[in-house]
Amino acid sequence: MMKKYSVINTPIHNIDGIAKITGRAEYAFDIKLPHMLYGKILRSPYPHAKILKINTKKAEGLTGVKAVVTGKDTLGIKQGIWRRFKELCDEEILARSKVRYIGEPVAAVAAVDEDTAEEALDLIEVEYESLPGVFGPLEAIKQGAPQLHEHAERNINVTRHIEWGDVDEGFKKADHVREDWFRCSSQHHVCMETHNAVASFTPDKKLTVWTSTQSHYYIQVLLSWVLGLRENDVRVISRYTGGGFGSKFELDSAQFCSSLLSMKLFKPVKIILTREEEFMATKRRTPMFYYLRTGVKKDGTFLAKEGRVFTEGGAYTSMGATALYLTGFFQAFPYVWPSYRYDGYRVYTNTAPTSAMRGFGAPQATFCAETQIDLIANDLGIDPIKIRRKNAMYPGYEVPGQATIQSCGLSQCLDKIEKWIKSQGKLPPNRGIGIAAYGFMSGGIFNWFDTPYAFSSAVIQVKIDGKVDLYIGSQDMGQGSNTTMTMICAEELGVQVEDIRLHMGDTESCPVDLGAWGSRETLMQGNAVKMAAAKAKQQIIEYAAAKLSPNIVYDLDIKDRWVHLIARPERGLSYYDVVKEAIRGKDGQPIIARGHYTPHRKGMISPAYSFGVQAVDAEVDPDTGKITLKNCVTAHDCGQVINPLGVKGQLEGAMAMAAGYGFTEDLPMDEGKILNPNLVDYKVLRATEMPETKVIEVETYEPEGPFGAKEAGEGLTNPTAGALGNAVFHATGLSIKNLPITPEKVLEALKEKKKEEKK
């Protein structure tokens, strides 16, 4: 018997790892072109103001300055990624008449070097008329609050309603009802590579943009729209992306301003955002105020849930509308709720726009839901694992009107985590283990971007020496999708990883894929790659069959570069030999095949869902409130694992990011001004804060995924804040419903508790 898979489920290092660690990987950051100029962006110091006048004369007069652009030099298009909904396209990028947040671009300069460009910014005179601002969603939605956009009364940007079952009836039947308010804070992506672009417009009216993005296709389309160019006169190149986490699939100020300047000058222009600009004026995780009312039976059976959320939208829509929907959907995850009602309001505020960030609304939902579940379990005296097991989603469950769950390993995950917790024995004082269950989508079904293309495509060419050129549209931003796609291609075609030469990150040579967001690549791009590889394989097999002339009842396959009869593996031919003959037989044409994937009739959200349970073991210092992470164990169902090393990397990265969200990271503001726009004051976890992490794979087979695979990208960021909060709860008896769970909040709660106890 041959091994089931020869490539899949083998731990391999990222195929671009060596290029990266030896510094040879060329990021947009590294691009230098002849005659290249450097650009800088002038940004609004006001959270809300009218632009009365911009005088660029002095700046233009500075030696070394080549051009200055303002909103007047643009087509004035309000763009956005929700292209199907006009009112949700509300961001000009270079503001023409009004600024709505501190850091909003108002002008850009190109000069011979960065220092000159920056000096020129000081010489641009902008006359503003400051307007009253509004900074929180609960204030902004009030009647009479300052209004940001003419079309949005009470600053309501988007609303969302989700409902199934009879909620009121559910509450009537409930033995126990709980109501809680939660506040979920903001978070920054903190990509190692800040947003940047080099744009080069040439006299043949073609624009090439090297940039750091999660979706070169989106950037191509959006740029061509706002610049008035043909889609395919814009070429976007993004070979390496130094981190994305949701921050890099919208059109950004570096891409837009460098393009505008280059079009004016016919010279390449490079813009790199500083870390401070990155913090102040790129997108961030959506802060949310969450109200949850939940009704359960005495035995812990879930009956009804009602959720209401107000999200801080910031000045523009960005991807916030998606976050609003997903937080509502994942609020009911990963459990069976007979009835559920959700109302979400995204409210414009005079703060930096909030948008997509790893988990996309689900980490917020999971924090609130999982905190409340532990409170309910505590109220009823039920074990946290038991209450979750009782209500867990299962294979074949249908979320009414929303989604069908096919594979689901949640119960197995609960079993594994329960076993681990038991193995820990009795914990010392001030220690606690908290758990959180979660799930996530493997790519979104929504097409608000309105692409006429398939969601994902791939092209394969097999060359005479058996080398395979694989062209994909997906983007590797560190999550390892290049490696995953290479592995899927090699497995399906029956060759090895070294046989594949990958082509990606270039709109000119790569087929369309919507990009790396919503944890879509493994499933969607993976399916497209698998289809292309299968078709290429079929062509090779045809020739082998002719040569081997087996009885017609035999099937052929390729494995480990051996083309053979499945039932009689010893009867076969070398892959290399067959390929040569096949190409000769095709009148010298290489073997070419295409694959594509678009989900059809798969519900509203996603074709497949990952599941998992995480346990966080933490210690609380009762004198200072300080939390120390001790262990983090995650049982995770991502279907068939493609690259175990990749999953481990994703898990550890997600853990660091999500724990940061849970207890150290935040973006405090004063009247819309972010107070910690640097890496000294913004607290990202470092290696010293990382606990021991362990991942337990629970393998299921997902019929919709390539080889049964599902996502292992964002889902892993969902549980940690909740599990951490629950660990604090079990260590101290205190439930903190306001992220991040800082030592100061813990200490305050401890003091309150002591006061209560004295009474």
Place this chain on the structure above:
Amino acid sequence: MIRDFVYSKAKTVKEALDLLEEHKENYKIICGGQSLLILMRQGLVAPANLIDIKSIEELSYINFKPKDGLKIGAATTHSDIEKSSSVKKHYPVLVSMEKNLASVQTRNWGTIGGNLAHGDPAGDPGPVFIALNATVKIANSERERSIPLEEFFIDYFETVLEDGELLLEVQFPVVPPRTATVYEKFNIIKNDQGIVSVAVSITMEKKGSSCKDARIVLGAAASIPIRAKKAEKLLIGQKLNNGLLEKIGKRASKEADPVADIHASEEYRRHLVEALTKRMVRKAWDQARKPAR
């Protein structure tokens, strides 16, 4: 953006002092650059002249003599102190303090003189050095002076250093017998600057079990590192018990004069002063009481 400046590199202390004299008010000394460059990049400091003292060999040394104590040259790096065997043997608190100060990279570049001259109330060396009763030696082209480190800091990022003056050396007296000095900073991410820090030095009576001398120094709890002298007084001449420890903590917290920032409220800082003071006094007490090595 860093504004243009004229760069000069001094090879000797004399050369440095002459350059300072020559450029009068219009200069900045740069040593490891770890703190200065941040300010320059943010445009908060824009000197016309930058005088580099990092290569002055005669400013980089660690000398220990059993009779005189320890002397550290101003341009000695944090890493050198962290790794010095004589420091480890005679002033172990300095090693543990350095190990938790910033990252390896910053410790490799940053110097002890630069740290003190920067005058950050959240700096680690300040409180620990004051607890060890350190003195600093300062010179200009005409004269030299020495002052207790306790009198060196004036306000946030302000010290007694005058134009033309260079910090040359930090001196630590011999540690009296039956003395223990301990330090802890409270932070959320290890090796970050402290949100509050406390250094405590306790010397026991030669015989018996009461406290002969005590120094309690608070970091990041006021505009400069400060001694909690009233709290010290509560301890001197006494034997430690839980009731007294509570009082000392409360008193130190009262003596602190912290401000609120994004990392902590004023109230929380006061609380931390109390918690850390109690912890450090207890720790120093237990160590000092142990029989001499």
